[in-house]
Amino acid sequence: MQLSRFPRVSLAHLPTPLEHMPRLSEHLGGPDIFVKRDDCTGLATGGNKTRKLEFSMGEAVQKGADTIITVGAIQSNHVRQTAAAACKLGMKCEVLLEHRVGEPSETYTTSGNVFLDRVFGANLREYPGGTDFETEMQAVTREIADGGGMPYVVPGGASNPVGALGYVGCGIELLEQFGEQDLQVDHIVSATGSAGTHAGLVVGLRGSGSDLPILGFGVNAPQDVQEERVYKLALATAELVGAPDCVSRDDIIADCNYIGPGYGQTTESMNEAILMLARLEGLLFDPVYSGKALAGMIDYIRKGHFTAGQKIVFLHTGGSAGLFAYADALTL
Ligand SMILES: Cc1ncc(COP(=O)(O)O)c(C=O)c1O
Numbered sequence: 001m002q003l004s005r006f007p008r009v010s011l012a013h014l015p016t017p018l019e020h021m022p023r024l025s026e027h028l029g030g031p032d033i034f035v036k037r038d039d040c041t042g043l044a045t046g047g048n049k050t051r052k053l054e055f056s057m058g059e060a061v062q063k064g065a066d067t068i069i070t071v072g073a074i075q076s077n078h079v080r081q082t083a084a085a086a087c088k089l090g091m092k093c094e095v096l097l098e099h100r101v102g103e104p105s106e107t108y109t110t111s112g113n114v115f116l117d118r119v120f121g122a123n124l125r126e127y128p129g130g131t132d133f134e135t136e137m138q139a140v141t142r143e144i145a146d147g148g149g150m151p152y153v154v155p156g157g158a159s160n161p162v163g164a165l166g167y168v169g170c171g172i173e174l175l176e177q178f179g180e181q182d183l184q185v186d187h188i189v190s191a192t193g194s195a196g197t198h199a200g201l202v203v204g205l206r207g208s209g210s211d212l213p214i215l216g217f218g219v220n221a222p223q224d225v226q227e228e229r230v231y232k233l234a235l236a237t238a239e240l241v242g243a244p245d246c247v248s249r250d251d252i253i254a255d256c257n258y259i260g261p262g263y264g265q266t267t268e269s270m271n272e273a274i275l276m277l278a279r280l281e282g283l284l285f286d287p288v289y290s291g292k293a294l295a296g297m298i299d300y301i302r303k304g305h306f307t308a309g310q311k312i313v314f315l316h317t318g319g320s321a322g323l324f325a326y327a328d329a330l331t332l
Pocket residue numbers: 047048076077078157159191192193194195196197198286289290317318319
């Protein structure tokens with residue numbers, strides 16, 4: 001698994017820290033909990049997309065692109081990081097934004113990530129929920145090319161095999177840190193959405209000979225759909241890195257019971273989790289992804305699925321910019 005043979009640009013502060021959370025661990029009275037700080041990747045308030053974009057934007061530069069086209073929800077963390085990466089590389093950024101959350105507040109539609117997209121000067125086009133984005137992306141790509149530009153499409157969440165290489169790298173980085181810190185880890189836990197993070201991580205670990213379990217907490221789809229999405233992408237990513245047989249279907253485990261009413265909708269357990277981590281560890285998580293995954297991990301500890309004596313690593317995928325969009329929706 002030689003990542004050095006793929007085109008790449010430097011965008012992230014790597015390696016991100018791996019830190020113990022002593023006060024959270026003591027509060028929950030279960031396993032020792034660690035946090036992998038991918039909220040500290042360094043670009044435009046950080047997050048998981050920055051690792052992926054090192055490879056997606058690397059390919060864009062190699063292909064001579066001058067305009068990046070991407071897609072996401074109004075409060076997409078992916079779009080914010082892509083808009084910033086385009087600025088850093090001197091490219092334009094065309095964004096297709098989906099109104100995925102029904103009846104959003106004005107704060108949701110104007111602050112947080114979408115505000116930062118505007119700060120980065122991205123050209124924002126808004127669409128109703130359920131739009132056929134494959135068709136719309138093709139139309140925007142044609143429009144840019146017809147105008148003499150060189151478009152490059154980064155898919156939603158940068159979740160294709162090229163983007164997932166970022167999390168293959170994270171898997172390798174984690175194994176190195178476990179060795180350096182002499183840590184025997186029992187489980188890695190993360191949010192899983194468009195699947196590139198989860199898929200890349202599985203390939204990074206399995207391709208390096210580690211059988212450490214990874215649990216993804218889903219944020220929008222039912223379990224069978226989410227697991228299939230991750231599995232398909234993991235197979236394609238494994239193929240790309242030259243380790244085609246390293247992943248099996250059993251390696252992919254998602255729990256989608258902490259979504260609540262839907263994508264981007266608040267839940268009490270997410271609200272509790274965000275305040276718990278802020279007030280015990282001084283850390284910020286987001287309501288859509290990392291907050292719901294945290295809620296899942298806390299519930300697993302309370303129910304005894306993760307127990308004292310174990311070591312759990314929570315992959316913090318970032319998203320704190322999105323918190324501001326939920327200023328009216330969270331109960332403090
Ligand atoms: C903060 C945060 N965490 C987790 C995820 C999920 O990662 P992925 O889309 O790679 O599954 C996202 C995706 O947008 C995100 O913004």
